[in-house]
Amino acid sequence: MPETTIPATPTxxxxxxxxxxxxxxxxxxxxxxxxxxxxxxxxxxAVRLTGSGLGCTEWPLCTPESLVPIVEVQGIHGMIxxxxxxxxxxxxxIALVVVLLVLRLFSGRRALITTLWYAVGGIAAAAVAxxxxxxxxxxxxxxxxxxxxxxxxAAAVHAVRTTPARRDLVLLSWLTLIGVVAQALVxxxxxxxxxxxxxxxxxxxxxxxxxxxxxxxxxxxxxxxxPRERAVPAWFAAVTHVTGLALAVTIVFGVLTxxxxxxxxxxxxxxxxxxxTVLAHVHSWPGYILAALVLFLTVAAWVLRLEPRRWLLVLVxxxxxxxxxxxxxxxxxxxxxxxxxxMVLASLSAATxxxxxxxxxxxxxxxx
Numbered sequence: 001m002p003e004t005t006i007p008a009t010p011t012x013x014x015x016x017x018x019x020x021x022x023x024x025x026x027x028x029x030x031x032x033x034x035x036x037x038x039x040x041x042x043x044x045x046a047v048r049l050t051g052s053g054l055g056c057t058e059w060p061l062c063t064p065e066s067l068v069p070i071v072e073v074q075g076i077h078g079m080i081x082x083x084x085x086x087x088x089x090x091x092x093x094i095a096l097v098v099v100l101l102v103l104r105l106f107s108g109r110r111a112l113i114t115t116l117w118y119a120v121g122g123i124a125a126a127a128v129a130x131x132x133x134x135x136x137x138x139x140x141x142x143x144x145x146x147x148x149x150x151x152x153x154a155a156a157v158h159a160v161r162t163t164p165a166r167r168d169l170v171l172l173s174w175l176t177l178i179g180v181v182a183q184a185l186v187x188x189x190x191x192x193x194x195x196x197x198x199x200x201x202x203x204x205x206x207x208x209x210x211x212x213x214x215x216x217x218x219x220x221x222x223x224x225x226x227p228r229e230r231a232v233p234a235w236f237a238a239v240t241h242v243t244g245l246a247l248a249v250t251i252v253f254g255v256l257t258x259x260x261x262x263x264x265x266x267x268x269x270x271x272x273x274x275x276x277t278v279l280a281h282v283h284s285w286p287g288y289i290l291a292a293l294v295l296f297l298t299v300a301a302w303v304l305r306l307e308p309r310r311w312l313l314v315l316v317x318x319x320x321x322x323x324x325x326x327x328x329x330x331x332x333x334x335x336x337x338x339x340x341x342x343m344v345l346a347s348l349s350a351a352t353x354x355x356x357x358x359x360x361x362x363x364x365x366x367x368x
Contacts, residue, residue: 050076
């Protein structure tokens with residue numbers, strides 16, 4: 001009896017395979033991860049710039065008796081601080097979904113089950129650590145959070161080592177989740193230390209790095225796997241990395257300048273003790289060097305028609321706007337709105353630079 005062939009119907013032709021659906025979901029949540037990491041820099045800046053850093057005096061509770069702020073006691077400052085804490089939960093959920101989608105696509109169901117066991121073990125270990133620390137009057141919740149962080153790191157190491165393909169995406173997704181968990185812990189330490197300016201600065205810098213990691217994930221998600229080769233001349237790559245150093249120095253001095261200025265997060269918090277006026281000038285020097293380097297790279301890339309030329313154009317625009325906002329806020333006496341815009345633009349500039357660096361190489365076509 002001859003084999004019966006079932007003709008393809010319009011429905012069967014138009015229905016994408018499950019892997020394509022999972023891939024689309026990963027793309028959507030990867031973009032949500034990038035956007036949420038950028039937004040939380042804005043909400044964290046709002047906490048600091050409105051003097052709401054101690055709007056919730058405790059952590060993880062907002063007050064010794066309540067998880068949420070008491071409006072009659074803490075007012076708008078408590079609401080702003082608690083809103084930023086809620087945003088941390090949103091960022092964490094999105095980062096977790098990205099990890100699970102990556103494992104589903106590239107590691108399979110067994111990896112998901114293993115990750116679940118790591119989660120159960122980490123929660124149990126954190127509960128034990130909390131129970132042990134409490135009778136000795138040790139800050140129990142930070143200890144439990146640190147134990148949970150170690151469990152997440154262990155799960156990430158296992159996932160990266162056992163994934164057969166796209167370890168770059170697995171690593172980047174786990175780094176984001178680890179960073180979010182660590183940021184929650186650092187945020188709690190920031191409150192418990194009374195807004196120590198160095199810890200606050202570290203908190204912001206870590207958030208900026210997470211924006212860069214999520215941007216890198218988006219680029220690698222659209223990049224073909226396999227070996228890569230340099231797509232630009234060696235001198236161009238070297239100048240690009242020097243530009244990255246100038247960007248890092250500019251951001252560090254910007255963080256120190258903000259920590260020494262009027263926006264420390266609370267009216268009663270002590271600053272670094274540095275002269276904010278001097279730091280503002282020191283912060284501007286590497287900023288101008290950065291702008292000149294980016295402008296040079298952009299012109300060279302368009303003349304030579306190099307791979308990262310379009311993203312360099314985006315970067316030069318971002319840097320010029322950032323310089324303009326920086327000069328404007330200095331002349332206007334550091335109004336909170338301009339300082340907040342300056343903070344968010346710094347993270348977007350760093351993310352754009354990350355994209356530029358990833359375009360210094362291209363995939364090598366592999367014969368089937």
